[in-house]
Amino acid sequence: MMDEWDEAETTASTNAATSHTSSDGGLWNKEIGDFGRGRGGRGRQGGFQNSFSGGEETTNDGNSWNSRAGESGASRGRSRGRDDRVHEYGGGGDGDQGARGAFRGGYRGRDEEILTHGGADESEKRDDTDGERPKVTYVPPTLPEDEDSIFAHYEKGINFDKYDDILVDVSGSNPPQAIMTFEEAALCGTLRKNVNKSGYIKPTPVQKHGIPIISAGRDLMACAQTGSGKTAAFLLPILQQLMANGTAASSFSEQQEPDAIIVAPTRELINQIYLEARKFAFGTCVRPVVVYGGVSTGHQIRDLLKGCNVLCGTPGRLMDVIGKGKVGLAKLRYLVMDEADRMLDMGFEPEMRRLVGSPGMPSRENRQTLMFSATYPEDIQRLAADFLKTDYLFLAVGVVGGACSDVEQTFIQVTKFSKREQLLDLLKTTGTARTMVFVGTKRQADFIATYLCQEKVLTTSIHGDREQREREQALADFRIGKCHVLVATSVAARGLDIPDVQHVVNFDLPNNIDEYVHRIGRTGRCGNTGRAVSFYDPCADNQLARSLVTILSKAQQEVPSWLEESAFSGTGSGSFQPPRERFASTDSRKGGSFKDMAAWSQPAALGVNDEDDAWE
Numbered sequence: 001m002m003d004e005w006d007e008a009e010t011t012a013s014t015n016a017a018t019s020h021t022s023s024d025g026g027l028w029n030k031e032i033g034d035f036g037r038g039r040g041g042r043g044r045q046g047g048f049q050n051s052f053s054g055g056e057e058t059t060n061d062g063n064s065w066n067s068r069a070g071e072s073g074a075s076r077g078r079s080r081g082r083d084d085r086v087h088e089y090g091g092g093g094d095g096d097q098g099a100r101g102a103f104r105g106g107y108r109g110r111d112e113e114i115l116t117h118g119g120a121d122e123s124e125k126r127d128d129t130d131g132e133r134p135k136v137t138y139v140p141p142t143l144p145e146d147e148d149s150i151f152a153h154y155e156k157g158i159n160f161d162k163y164d165d166i167l168v169d170v171s172g173s174n175p176p177q178a179i180m181t182f183e184e185a186a187l188c189g190t191l192r193k194n195v196n197k198s199g200y201i202k203p204t205p206v207q208k209h210g211i212p213i214i215s216a217g218r219d220l221m222a223c224a225q226t227g228s229g230k231t232a233a234f235l236l237p238i239l240q241q242l243m244a245n246g247t248a249a250s251s252f253s254e255q256q257e258p259d260a261i262i263v264a265p266t267r268e269l270i271n272q273i274y275l276e277a278r279k280f281a282f283g284t285c286v287r288p289v290v291v292y293g294g295v296s297t298g299h300q301i302r303d304l305l306k307g308c309n310v311l312c313g314t315p316g317r318l319m320d321v322i323g324k325g326k327v328g329l330a331k332l333r334y335l336v337m338d339e340a341d342r343m344l345d346m347g348f349e350p351e352m353r354r355l356v357g358s359p360g361m362p363s364r365e366n367r368q369t370l371m372f373s374a375t376y377p378e379d380i381q382r383l384a385a386d387f388l389k390t391d392y393l394f395l396a397v398g399v400v401g402g403a404c405s406d407v408e409q410t411f412i413q414v415t416k417f418s419k420r421e422q423l424l425d426l427l428k429t430t431g432t433a434r435t436m437v438f439v440g441t442k443r444q445a446d447f448i449a450t451y452l453c454q455e456k457v458l459t460t461s462i463h464g465d466r467e468q469r470e471r472e473q474a475l476a477d478f479r480i481g482k483c484h485v486l487v488a489t490s491v492a493a494r495g496l497d498i499p500d501v502q503h504v505v506n507f508d509l510p511n512n513i514d515e516y517v518h519r520i521g522r523t524g525r526c527g528n529t530g531r532a533v534s535f536y537d538p539c540a541d542n543q544l545a546r547s548l549v550t551i552l553s554k555a556q557q558e559v560p561s562w563l564e565e566s567a568f569s570g571t572g573s574g575s576f577q578p579p580r581e582r583f584a585s586t587d588s589r590k591g592g593s594f595k596d597m598a599a600w601s602q603p604a605a606l607g608v609n610d611e612d613d614a615w616e
């Protein structure tokens with residue numbers, strides 16, 4: 001029976017159309033749409049016709065698709081492919097979800113991809129719980145409790161020590177001295193042991209500077225390249241302070257009053273941060289809890305009420321539990337925004353303002369506010385200052401907004417119609433190397449994943465129209481190597497730390513440069529090297545050319561001459577949109593923007609955006 005707390009489903013996750021995890025790489029011959037064979041004349045070019053969108057035929061990359069959304073939802077479950085092996089698709093055999101899909105699921109027609117100022121259907125961007133939506137009943141699998149699982153980690157790479165050479169700039173008054181070792185962080189015994197068990201021998205620059213700043217009680221806006229250890233930079237000093245100040249073991253109560261709240265923009269990322277918090281807090285009295293959309297609220301509230309010192313959440317679900325009175329803010333001492341620039345852009349800013357304006361929330365003078373990201377557009381920095389004490393410190397490790405220098409960036413000029421074949425050719429050269437393929441839309445993600453499955457590439461996908469269970473399964477399959485290709489929309493661009501991702505492909509380039517930086521940062525993490533290949537379609541991607549040239553130059557990477565020409569020729573600037581802001585090279589309080597950079601950073605919030613993905 002449904003719990004009193006079980007919430008209505010978020011729009012995004014109920015709209016799952018087809019899923020296509022094909023761990024055996026088999027062909028699909030689905031009742032729900034009959035995807036055509038796009039390559040090598042292996043049959044007719046399939047069409048995907050959305051019966052709920054007026055039968056509009058959508059052309060995509062040279063192929064039209066025909067399917068019937070209603071059928072796709074109704075026939076969710078398991079079906080046998082042509083090779084008689086079982087393939088999972090649709091809602092995955094959850095009766096309730098399947099029935100729901102009959103009315104809500106399926107691909108949407110063009111007319112349904114309503115683009116708002118945020119570039120995505122605002123109703124999909126949130127994890128909110130308003131409106132008439134079906135109940136969410138998904139309960140994630142129980143987490144393993146054994147130490148080997150909790151402390152499982154991948155090895156730092158050959159370039160880990162090069163982190164020490166990166167220039168660091170701390171601005172603001174009286175910054176504390178950086179630490180050089182974890183010993184200097186004066187962590188309590190259990191925390192220190194947990195750091196060791198996590199395989200951390202020495203701190204990364206953002207940890208060397210960030211830990212003492214946070215321990216000194218200062219507010220912080222920190223910028224450091226992707227994969228360089230920002231999560232531990234905020235978790236360790238917070239946990240240490242909680243331990244040092246004798247935080248009482250949290251116990252059952254109808255209202256929990258956490259000491260720390262951590263927010264992040266996507267469900268998978270906040271769950272990952274929670275797992276890190278749980279790892280570092282192992283064996284201590286500090287109890288982290290996570291809440292995010294797409295999962296049964298009742299389940300999460302029951303877990304929350306058992307005790308909560310550190311609450312990790314996506315904004316919508318967080319506001320939901322606060323609104324239900326299950327979380328009180330009176331004791332809050334730390335507010336952390338991971339991917340802070342994203343948390344403060346147009347999509348999430350109102351929610352963040354609601355959070356800090358919630359009854360009981362300590363004023364900024366009475367809490368510590370910490371912001372972390374690899375990118376900080378200058379206008380977002382200015383806005384962020386509203387949330388911070390006036391004497392906050394700005395920590396810049398390397399170039400603010402710069403790409404990770406351990407990622408080799410390559411660009412291939414393509415036409416819209418040649419992309420799929422190029423992708424397949426590329427994947428043939430990389431074999432079973434773990435690869436993330438980023439595409440522009442949820443529909444495109446389904447389409448490309450299905451295509452790769454047909455071509456016997458072990459592929460799964462993640463995007464905002466998949467149900468949470470499917471999203472988590474897809475990530476798990478990718479993590480363990482059951483599928484070596486993950487097709488993803490921007491929902492997977494930020495923060496995800498997946499071992500051994502050797503390769504990122506931008507099948508569709510994003511339309512803002514910060515997004516590019518985060519996407520390619522899924523590889524080349526923790527001193528490991530990685531490779532990013534981007535398909536550049538001059539007809540679609542010209543507006544990004546200058547920013548790309550800048551990013552490549554700053555990362556000491558070769559800039560293809562054709563890209564440079566495109567960036568600085570009339571054609572490059574012809575489609576140029578007026579800039580909202582420039583890259584910030586440093587603390588915006590210094591009045592410094594990248595005066596030397598001709599590149600514009602174009603936030604998704606203002607540009608024409610076909611990234612119709614759901615940001616929770």
Ligand SMILES: Nc1ncnc2c1ncn2[C@@H]1O[C@H](COP(=O)(O)OP(=O)(O)OP(=O)(O)O)[C@@H](O)[C@H]1O
Pocket residue numbers: 153154156199200201202203204207224225226227228229230231232373374494495496497521525526
């Ligand atoms: N001092 C360290 N020694 C060894 N490994 C570390 C250290 N610090 C962090 N790591 C590991 O490096 C990886 C990347 O860290 P993390 O996910 O915190 O990066 P990030 O800077 O937050 O990246 P992103 O910008 O993509 O969110 C993780 O697997 C983490 O456990």
